Amino acid sequence: MTVAGSDPVSFEELQLAARNHGLPLEALRWPLTPVGLHYLLIHYDIPMVDAAGWRLEVGGRVAAPLSLSLDELRRRPVVSLPVTFECAGNGRALLSPRPRSQPWLVEAVGTAEWTGTPLRSLLAEAGVNADGVVEVLFTGSDRGVEGGVQQRYERSLPLAEALAEDVLLAWAVNGQPLPPQHGAPLRLVVPGWYGMTNVKWLERITVLDEPFAGYQQAEAYRLLDGQGPDGPVTRMRPRALLVPPGIPDFYTRRRLLGPGPCRLEGRAWSGSGQVTAVEVSDDDGRSWAGASLGEPVGRWAWRPWALDWSPPGPGEYVLCCRATDATGERQPSGPVWNRKGYANNAVHRVPVTVTAS
């Protein structure tokens, strides 16, 4: 497995990797990812928002625009929901040639319990005029330049998706007020979709009668030049990850495992339906065995899987895992390249050295 060589990592990619971070894979052991271990992708700078003066504006094609303080939002119906988030760019650094952006390997994921109020009741309160309305736009307060365009981070959802039952405006995570890096004081949570959908530092919701054509919708987050269909990045593809067994070497992260039976375990998720099967291989994908599945952490959250493994003997192994979801979609054995490096859900491979004693 190589990243350098003919395609060296740039200073820019290293800067992004030093700021943002993935889930250390051993933290897959926690059903809800502790704050600070959940993956983070911050497009621009984390804004310092004064929650006391902050208001959420709801406008556009609505009968009655709203302007709400955090306290006013918190007096509305409250829902808590465990949701798995995954960055759309997860797996990018395993593509070749490697698209230039945040160089994720496989760990841009996390599951948290988000607490907030349903978006659809707020939209009902504002009175969405169904005639001609097609999308709902979410604008954050984070600002920057991308693709030469000065912008606030903003993304839209088709109206039907915005009105789905479990879409939340969240002010708490794992029972704590949102920390700055997760979008304080308020963020969007759209279960099942890749992470770019969950707009942080939300300050405005605009109901639109034409599709939003801003940078993050029309330029970024498109599947381009791939072998799959072109189009927008939407729901998370199925993926299983393995807690690397044994102990690591510091620099190489190579795993060292003693002889004898070993429980392999991990988590699996999909944005399009429940994970229905996880399979494990100890020979780099030549043969597969079915793992047992535990109860999902929530209907929009990963589920645990496990398999007892007896290494045939000392030596080198490449452990793999792959998930299949209720739609029948199974992870591919290798990456499906696309120009911007999205949605690479190739099987997770973990090289392991089994020792003699």
Add this chain to the structure above:
Amino acid sequence: MTVAGSDPVSFEELQLAARNHGLPLEALRWPLTPVGLHYLLIHYDIPMVDAAGWRLEVGGRVAAPLSLSLDELRRRPVVSLPVTFECAGNGRALLSPRPRSQPWLVEAVGTAEWTGTPLRSLLAEAGVNADGVVEVLFTGSDRGVEGGVQQRYERSLPLAEALAEDVLLAWAVNGQPLPPQHGAPLRLVVPGWYGMTNVKWLERITVLDEPFAGYQQAEAYRLLDGQGPDGPVTRMRPRALLVPPGIPDFYTRRRLLGPGPCRLEGRAWSGSGQVTAVEVSDDDGRSWAGASLGEPVGRWAWRPWALDWSPPGPGEYVLCCRATDATGERQPSGPVWNRKGYANNAVHRVPVTVTAS
């Protein structure tokens, strides 16, 4: 500024950068770093420690060995102390040739309020036999391989340093129980020293009558082949960092700043004494102006600095800042190379484009 090219970033370095993470520099705005934004360097895997069954063992050259539960520790004197931590490898990726390890740029820092009990009262309780005792060893429960040696992470302190007033055994950070990544249920906090000293997931303290010669003391964390003196890495060198002004470009992180007056601000610290001066340059270090200093967040924590800047006009600038501490030590203009890439406290440089409108 380049990292790639003749000295490409390896897959191993990228793996480390994806797991570990620095402080996003805009988060220098917070006097106490929110949990999740503080830098993290995890040598091996984060262990899952069962706090209920956990005990701290205190042994070696003591009159009365101790074995204490977390509840028993919490019934001892409680101290809360804001402390700035910095990784000894901060600045490593700006050295050339680049030592192969976690490739930090400048952001491996954070300040938190740690709550725990003084180490020296616990050592007094155990009865340290002064005759012949030279060091105190701290052993964590995290295991891995480094330099070919299977080990638990462990580091020692000279006896006099272990008995210093502000050395704590901490079970809380920023008023919350320690999260797993910061060493739950208990970690060492040694104010002023580089981060490797603050052993996480502590399970054993051993009073020694000879110097500890384990890997993390004798092999790692040595200043080797540098232009400075060889020897152990100990206290943090002075360093000032700047909150990058304006807004970033996503990929390059290049700053874009409008015309007109602008407040430059940041934080500065040193492990050997208070920071007594911070200077700022807008011409890549050719000329310097003194910044105003605010009150330190604590006697072992960074202090804020600020300077009002009026860019002379549109164009390209390289902003720099440097600190001097009470011992008279000032940051060098460029890196001082050493084989393992420790303690590179060269001035912080932030390229900025000032626009015409």
